[in-house]
Amino acid sequence: MKPILEISNLSKRFKINSEQQPYLSLRDSFSNLFKKANSKLDFWALNDLSFNVEEGDTVGIIGKNGAGKSTLLKVLSKITPPTSGQIISRGRIASLLEVGTGFHPELTGRENVYMNGSILGMRNTEIKKNFDAIVDFAGIERFIDTPLKHYSSGMQLRLAFAVAAFLENEILIIDEVLAVGDAEFQKKCMGKMSEVSKSGRTILFVSHNMGAIKQLCKKSVFLKQGELISYGESNSVLQMYSSSDAEGFDGIINCESNFINRIELYCDNIIQNVFYSGSRFKLKLYFESKELIISPVLGVIIRDEYDQAIVGINNKNYESQLRNFNNFYGCIEMEIPFLPLYVGRYYVDVHFGDAYIDLDVKRNLFSFVVEKNGINNALEMPNENYNKILIEKVNWKISDEHN
Amino acid sequence: MEYEIKTKNKFSFGFRELNEYRELFYFFTWRDVKVKYKQTVLGFLWAILQPLFLTFIFTFAFKKSLSTKTEIEYVLFLLSGMLIWNLFSSGLNNSSNSMINNSNIIKKIYFPRLILPISSIFVSVIDYLITLGVFFIVVLFYDESISLWAIILIPLSLLSTIITTTGIGLFMAALNVKYRDVRYVLPFFIQSLMFLSPIIFPLKISDNILFEFILKYNPLSGSLELMRGSFEKYILNWDIVIGSSAVSILFFIFGFFYFRKTENYFADIV
Structure with missing residues (x-):
C-alpha cells in the first residue's frame, strides 16, 4: 500500500529583513528601493526534508525551538506554501495548531461549536450529528447557551478540545495542544488521542513533552535547524535527541541577564549536568547587581517531562544564614545531599530575588538528566512504575512480636 | 483522494475549492452579524439609523440649493444614494480589515482566504436589505412613484455595488496584510469618494469637465444610476451605467x- 503522506525534498525559505520588523510600511518599501537588495537574509526553516508516513502511524516530531517543527506543520496544513519540494497526501488533513481557533467570546457555547467545527472543516451535518457527544465530552451541558466570555478558561479549553476530538479526517496534525490545561485535562486529551490513533487514523504530533511522545508515538522525526536528523522508532530517535541535547552543555550556564551571571551544576562535586538518583546535587549561582541586594533569595523549580512541577523550593523555606547577607554580588550555593529523583530529564526554572520580590525569573533555564544507579550500590532500585520520587531512608524492622 | 501540496506557480481561480468551503461563507457572515449587534440596546436599528440620520442632516443643509437640480424629490435622491453609499463604505471597511481582524485564524487554519473579505461584505448586504425596507416605507410619504422596472434595476444596482466593493475590498485587504498604511489611508479614501460620487448632489452640479468625468465614471455611479432609475420620473442614463460598470x-x-x-x-x- 502506498504511504498516506509522501514528503519529498521539502524546503521552506523565509526572507528576514535585517532590521527586523513585524510588518512593512509603505515608506520602508520605497526607501528599500534605493538600498541594495541583499539587506534581506535567507533563512531556511525547512531544508530538503523527505520522509513517508504510513497509514495508521502516530508520528512524533521533535526538535529544539526553531528546528522547523511548526513550519513543517504549517506547510502540511497548507497554511503556508513550501518554497520547493512537494507533499503527496492521500487523505483529508485536519490541523489543530491551536485549540479553539475562531472561538468568539460574544457567541454562546453552542454557536462556537458550530463556528469552530466549520473552520476546522467539518460539514454542518457532521457537527449536528456529533453535537450532543461534543457537549457531553466537554461536560458543559448547563452552560451551552451562555456566551463564551463567561466561561472559565478551563471550560473553554474543554469545549475546544471536544470539538477537535470529533474530527473525522484521516490525518490529524497536532501541535502542543497538550501544553495547556491541568494535569487531569492533559490525561483526558492523551487518552482521546491514543483512542484516535488506535482507530487507524494517522497522527502527526509535535511536542516538547518527551513523555507524551514516548507514550503515543511509535515513530518519531528529529529535526535540527530545518534538517531531518533521524526518522524511525521513537525510542532510538528520542535517545539520539537526548544525547544531542546534552551537547555543548557541561553543567555551566552563562546568563546574559541583569542579575544572574552564571550557574554551575555539580554532581558529587564534579561539574556536569548528568546525575543519578541519590547523588549529591549542587547548584551554584553567581549574581551581580548595580544595587545592593538585601538577603538574596534563590528559588528553584524542577519540572518533569510533562511540565509538572516536582520540587519547588527556596532558601526562605529552610533555616539559613543567607538572611544577613547584603552585597552587590555574590554566589549562592544550594545543595541537595540526596537527589530524590528518578530516571529522566528534568527542567529547571530559576528565580532570583531579594527578601521582598523576584528580581529575575528564568523559566526552563536548563535541563539535567538523571540516570540509573542503585542506592547503596548492592541494592536494587524500587520499581520505577510505582515511584516518582526516591525516598532516601526508610527504617524497616522485623521481629517475632505477636498480637 | 490524493492531492499535492507544493509551490503554486499556476494561477487558478479556485472556484471549485470555494464551492467545497461554501458553508464557511455562511458561518463567517453569520458570526459577524451575530457579534455586530451583541450588547447593543438598539441592535439592528443601528443599521437603519445611520443612513437615516445622515439623510436628515444633508437634507437640512442642501435641500434649498439642490432640490431644483434633481429630477426626483431631494430626500429620496439622497436616501437612495445613502443606501448604496452605506453598503459600499461599510463593506469596503469590513473587507479591508478582514484579514487583519482574523489574523489568528489565518495563521492557524487553512481555508480559501477569499471567504473572509467576501463574507464580511455580505454582513453589509444584510444591513442594506433592512434599510431597503425602510426606504420603501419612506417613499410612501412622498409624491413619487416607483416603476415596475425596479424589480430588475434594484437587484442590478445591488449586484454592481457588490462587484465594486469586492474589487476594491480584495485589493485593500491584500495590501493591508503587507502595508499597515492602509489602515490610515482607508478612512480618508472612503470620505473623499463620497464627494467624488453623485450621492449628495446630482451629476450636473459642476461645470468642471474633469470633475464631471469622475462623477460619471467612478465605479459607484452606475449603481446609483440604476437605483434611482427605479423612480418613474428619473431618466436613466445608460451611458453612465455601462461606463461605470466597465x-x-x-x-x-x-x-x-x-x-x-x-x-x-x-x-x-x-
Whole structure:
C-alpha cells in the first residue's frame, strides 16, 4: 500500500529583513528601493526534508525551538506554501495548531461549536450529528447557551478540545495542544488521542513533552535547524535527541541577564549536568547587581517531562544564614545531599530575588538528566512504575512480636 | 483522494475549492452579524439609523440649493444614494480589515482566504436589505412613484455595488496584510469618494469637465444610476451605467487577481 503522506525534498525559505520588523510600511518599501537588495537574509526553516508516513502511524516530531517543527506543520496544513519540494497526501488533513481557533467570546457555547467545527472543516451535518457527544465530552451541558466570555478558561479549553476530538479526517496534525490545561485535562486529551490513533487514523504530533511522545508515538522525526536528523522508532530517535541535547552543555550556564551571571551544576562535586538518583546535587549561582541586594533569595523549580512541577523550593523555606547577607554580588550555593529523583530529564526554572520580590525569573533555564544507579550500590532500585520520587531512608524492622 | 501540496506557480481561480468551503461563507457572515449587534440596546436599528440620520442632516443643509437640480424629490435622491453609499463604505471597511481582524485564524487554519473579505461584505448586504425596507416605507410619504422596472434595476444596482466593493475590498485587504498604511489611508479614501460620487448632489452640479468625468465614471455611479432609475420620473442614463460598470469590473478583476496572487503568503506576514 502506498504511504498516506509522501514528503519529498521539502524546503521552506523565509526572507528576514535585517532590521527586523513585524510588518512593512509603505515608506520602508520605497526607501528599500534605493538600498541594495541583499539587506534581506535567507533563512531556511525547512531544508530538503523527505520522509513517508504510513497509514495508521502516530508520528512524533521533535526538535529544539526553531528546528522547523511548526513550519513543517504549517506547510502540511497548507497554511503556508513550501518554497520547493512537494507533499503527496492521500487523505483529508485536519490541523489543530491551536485549540479553539475562531472561538468568539460574544457567541454562546453552542454557536462556537458550530463556528469552530466549520473552520476546522467539518460539514454542518457532521457537527449536528456529533453535537450532543461534543457537549457531553466537554461536560458543559448547563452552560451551552451562555456566551463564551463567561466561561472559565478551563471550560473553554474543554469545549475546544471536544470539538477537535470529533474530527473525522484521516490525518490529524497536532501541535502542543497538550501544553495547556491541568494535569487531569492533559490525561483526558492523551487518552482521546491514543483512542484516535488506535482507530487507524494517522497522527502527526509535535511536542516538547518527551513523555507524551514516548507514550503515543511509535515513530518519531528529529529535526535540527530545518534538517531531518533521524526518522524511525521513537525510542532510538528520542535517545539520539537526548544525547544531542546534552551537547555543548557541561553543567555551566552563562546568563546574559541583569542579575544572574552564571550557574554551575555539580554532581558529587564534579561539574556536569548528568546525575543519578541519590547523588549529591549542587547548584551554584553567581549574581551581580548595580544595587545592593538585601538577603538574596534563590528559588528553584524542577519540572518533569510533562511540565509538572516536582520540587519547588527556596532558601526562605529552610533555616539559613543567607538572611544577613547584603552585597552587590555574590554566589549562592544550594545543595541537595540526596537527589530524590528518578530516571529522566528534568527542567529547571530559576528565580532570583531579594527578601521582598523576584528580581529575575528564568523559566526552563536548563535541563539535567538523571540516570540509573542503585542506592547503596548492592541494592536494587524500587520499581520505577510505582515511584516518582526516591525516598532516601526508610527504617524497616522485623521481629517475632505477636498480637 | 490524493492531492499535492507544493509551490503554486499556476494561477487558478479556485472556484471549485470555494464551492467545497461554501458553508464557511455562511458561518463567517453569520458570526459577524451575530457579534455586530451583541450588547447593543438598539441592535439592528443601528443599521437603519445611520443612513437615516445622515439623510436628515444633508437634507437640512442642501435641500434649498439642490432640490431644483434633481429630477426626483431631494430626500429620496439622497436616501437612495445613502443606501448604496452605506453598503459600499461599510463593506469596503469590513473587507479591508478582514484579514487583519482574523489574523489568528489565518495563521492557524487553512481555508480559501477569499471567504473572509467576501463574507464580511455580505454582513453589509444584510444591513442594506433592512434599510431597503425602510426606504420603501419612506417613499410612501412622498409624491413619487416607483416603476415596475425596479424589480430588475434594484437587484442590478445591488449586484454592481457588490462587484465594486469586492474589487476594491480584495485589493485593500491584500495590501493591508503587507502595508499597515492602509489602515490610515482607508478612512480618508472612503470620505473623499463620497464627494467624488453623485450621492449628495446630482451629476450636473459642476461645470468642471474633469470633475464631471469622475462623477460619471467612478465605479459607484452606475449603481446609483440604476437605483434611482427605479423612480418613474428619473431618466436613466445608460451611458453612465455601462461606463461605470466597465470601470467597476476592471477594478474587480484587478483586485481579484492581486488577492489571489498574494494570498499564499498571508500567513507568513500578517
